[in-house]
Amino acid sequence: MLGIGWALRRFVRSSEDFFLSGRSIPAWIAGLAFISANLGAQEVIGMAASGAKYGIMTSHFYWVGAMPAMVFVGLFMMPFYYGSRARSVPEYLKLRFDEKTRGLNAITFAIMTVFSSGISMYALAKLLELVLGWNFHASIVVTGVIVLAYIFLGGLRSAIYNEVLQFFLIVLGFLPLVLVGLKDIGGWEGLTSKLTVVATNAGFESGAWTHSWQYTGAPTSNPMGIEWFGLIMGLGFAMSFGYWCTDFLVVQRAMAAGSMTAARRTPLIAAWPKMFMPLLVILPGMLAIGLHATRGGFLPIGSDGQPNYNLAIPMLLAHYMPTGLLGLGLTALMASFMSGMAGNVTAFNTVWTYDIYQTYIRPGQTDHHYLRVGHVATVVGILASVIAAYAATRFNNINDILQLVFSFVNGPLFATFLLGMFWKRSTGHGAFAGLLVGTISAALHYGLTLPRGATPGIHGGFLGTVLHHYPSEMALNFWTAIFAWTGCFITTIIVSVLTKRTKTDEQLRGLVYSLTPRIEEGHMVWWKRPVTLGIAVLVVSAILNVIFW
Amino acid sequence: MNQLDVRIPIGGMFTIFGVVLMVYGLVSDKVMYERSLGINVNLWWGLVLLVFGSVMLWLAYRAYQKSKPKNPV
Numbered sequence: 369m370l371g372i373g374w375a376l377r378r379f380v381r382s383s384e385d386f387f388l389s390g391r392s393i394p395a396w397i398a399g400l401a402f403i404s405a406n407l408g409a410q411e412v413i414g415m416a417a418s419g420a421k422y423g424i425m426t427s428h429f430y431w432v433g434a435m436p437a438m439v440f441v442g443l444f445m446m447p448f449y450y451g452s453r454a455r456s457v458p459e460y461l462k463l464r465f466d467e468k469t470r471g472l473n474a475i476t477f478a479i480m481t482v483f484s485s486g487i488s489m490y491a492l493a494k495l496l497e498l499v500l501g502w503n504f505h506a507s508i509v510v511t512g513v514i515v516l517a518y519i520f521l522g523g524l525r526s527a528i529y530n531e532v533l534q535f536f537l538i539v540l541g542f543l544p545l546v547l548v549g550l551k552d553i554g555g556w557e558g559l560t561s562k563l564t565v566v567a568t569n570a571g572f573e574s575g576a577w578t579h580s581w582q583y584t585g586a587p588t589s590n591p592m593g594i595e596w597f598g599l600i601m602g603l604g605f606a607m608s609f610g611y612w613c614t615d616f617l618v619v620q621r622a623m624a625a626g627s628m629t630a631a632r633r634t635p636l637i638a639a640w641p642k643m644f645m646p647l648l649v650i651l652p653g654m655l656a657i658g659l660h661a662t663r664g665g666f667l668p669i670g671s672d673g674q675p676n677y678n679l680a681i682p683m684l685l686a687h688y689m690p691t692g693l694l695g696l697g698l699t700a701l702m703a704s705f706m707s708g709m710a711g712n713v714t715a716f717n718t719v720w721t722y723d724i725y726q727t728y729i730r731p732g733q734t735d736h737h738y739l740r741v742g743h744v745a746t747v748v749g750i751l752a753s754v755i756a757a758y759a760a761t762r763f764n765n766i767n768d769i770l771q772l773v774f775s776f777v778n779g780p781l782f783a784t785f786l787l788g789m790f791w792k793r794s795t796g797h798g799a800f801a802g803l804l805v806g807t808i809s810a811a812l813h814y815g816l817t818l819p820r821g822a823t824p825g826i827h828g829g830f831l832g833t834v835l836h837h838y839p840s841e842m843a844l845n846f847w848t849a850i851f852a853w854t855g856c857f858i859t860t861i862i863v864s865v866l867t868k869r870t871k872t873d874e875q876l877r878g879l880v881y882s883l884t885p886r887i888e889e890g891h892m893v894w895w896k897r898p899v900t901l902g903i904a905v906l907v908v909s910a911i912l913n914v915i916f917w
Numbered sequence: 918m919n920q921l922d923v924r925i926p927i928g929g930m931f932t933i934f935g936v937v938l939m940v941y942g943l944v945s946d947k948v949m950y951e952r953s954l955g956i957n958v959n960l961w962w963g964l965v966l967l968v969f970g971s972v973m974l975w976l977a978y979r980a981y982q983k984s985k986p987k988n989p990v
Contacts, residue, residue: 397923532923533930540931540969544962548953690949692941692959696934 395630397532399637402621403645404531407538408708410484412649412701413491414767417677419646419653420660420667421765422592422842423563423577424916425584426653427646428599433608434642435909439902441622442635444881445613448789450623450631452878457614457781458723464788464879466796466870467727472803474723476777478716482749483773485712486756487766489515491678492705493757498682499698508757512750515709519746531621534703535641541700542648542681548688549655562658567591569661577654580916593820593839594846602846606853607771610778614785617711629898636901643909656680670764677765709753716749717742762826768841772814775845779852780806787860792873792880798864806856813851819844922980928973935967 418426462470493507563577583590622634660666667675685697721742763769787794817836818829838844877883942960
């Protein structure tokens with residue numbers, strides 16, 4: 369088991385130097401790297417945990433959230449990114465608006481990367497605790513040291529090729545688990561009947577875990593605790609569009625493609641494997657909760673009296689996989705945790721050193737000085753991740769805390785991007801005020817509401833009075849995103865109208881839709897055009913929604 | 918040509934994984950497979966990985982053959 373892990377490590381290491389990432393990467397590679405960049409611990413562990421906690425409704429993250437957003441990125445956003453000189457979100461904001469908008473975004477982005485890496489750290493430590501029997505605190509320390517070594521040894525070079533490798537490792541590592549588990553529980557029929565028990569035990573209609581839309585008429589009748597409006601506006605619009613359009617960890621993969629058309633097609637090609645990912649990550653969660661309810665105590669119970677949904681995948685691995693394949697599964701998990709953590713800490717380091725320190729604190733120093741600051745930032749980033757990892761222990765589903773962070777950061781940011789790209793009248797002051805008010809709206813909403821059964825504190829409601837109780841953490845996240853988006857959208861418009869434009873049309877060329885030349889794709893075969901691909905993605909997603917209605 | 922086809926390391930890695938898993942599946946104690954419903958998953962999934970890895974290598978080889986006449990090194 370460990371031998372396989374070792375072989376893989378060595379292989380990845382020695383092959384790294386061969387690769388030159390950069391221009392002219394074929395579209396399918398860029399596409400796989402595009403989804404692989406977010407197929408980390410967060411997706412595998414978090415979506416399985418959500419599958420167990422919320423049932424098939426978790427598929428909305430894919431078929432309502434990711435699919436339309438990825439099509440939107442490919443058709444509308446990519447031309448700006450690929451065409452403009454921007455290489456990161458803060459950089460785009462600086463070109464489009466002004467320095468202060470960039471600074472504010474750099475700070476929230478840095479916080480987001482710390483949380484993302486902390487959540488990966490928590491998941492990896494939990495895995496070490498479970499499989500190797502280590503103490504959780506010791507596992508956290510070991511994880512931190514390993515990531516530090518990994519980054520200092522230059523483990524992130526040629527990330528794109530490693531990501532493609534990892535994509536296949538995860539798919540081929542987990543598929544046997546899903547197949548064996550499904551066979552054991554008696555196929556889809558067997559799973560449905562087991563989940564009937566889960567649903568009725570929780571006080572819902574018997575099909576609540578296996579229907580994605582049927583029970584969304586009222587928030588009280590489904591496990592996610594959200595009605596169709598909050599689902600579509602919160603998850604489908606504010607959060608998913610915000611995430612896929614503005615997460616440069618992901619968008620950069622598409623920009624490595626050879627041409628504008630290839631860059632636009634990258635998310636549209638990536639959408640196809642992404643569409644079927646629920647089979648690999650949500651289904652195991654549903655299997656685990658089905659087994660938990662009918663075969664007694666499959667998942668360990670956490671301190672809050674609820675099952676620890678985060679352990680769905682690790683428990684299934686330990687239950688079904690013999691020595692050999694177990695090694696493959698664990699290797700796949702650990703590889704994705706490691707790169708997820710390292711990627712985020714590196715992003716934190718870059719944003720802190722170049723977008724904050726170099727710009728605002730000590731400009732004009734030598735490269736050597738900034739390199740040292742970068743090293744310190746890496747260590748600080750890891751220490752901050754440890755704190756975030758302990759925050760994650762308070763959630764029985766890491767996807768809940770992850771989406772909470774996204775609702776704060778990506779929710780308002782998407783409103784800024786939308787106005788910045790499609791309304792040339794929006795100003796720097798407007799964008800800054802909008803982002804600020806959007807983030808404050810999110811904080812106020814989070815501080816004044818609480819998921820049912822939670823105590824005020826990290827789950828919300830810390831501002832003294834609780835104005836509203838949501839049925840679940842996820843419902844609170846969706847509404848936080850809606851408030852954040854709306855706050856930012858309205859404020860940006862009002863302040864923009866009241867302030868003068870500081871950028872001329874000429875300066876905004878390539879950054880605003882109406883001032884960017886249209887792309888001619890008439891010469892392409894019709895089925896190769898991005899628009900055709902995009903429509904096909906949407907149609908198939910709609911069909912999937914109907915099948916699991 | 919200074920860019921290695923990504924299919925070569927992927928194909929190579931999964932071919933090796935497949936062979937190792939299959940050999941392990943053949944020699945290992947069958948009692949171990951009770952947990953996976955009596956199916957020798959190592960043997961069978963090893964075969965799947967072997968086929969996947971070989972196809973990747975074959976595709977890379979074919980692409981290499983195609984590109985050779987056009988730009989001789």
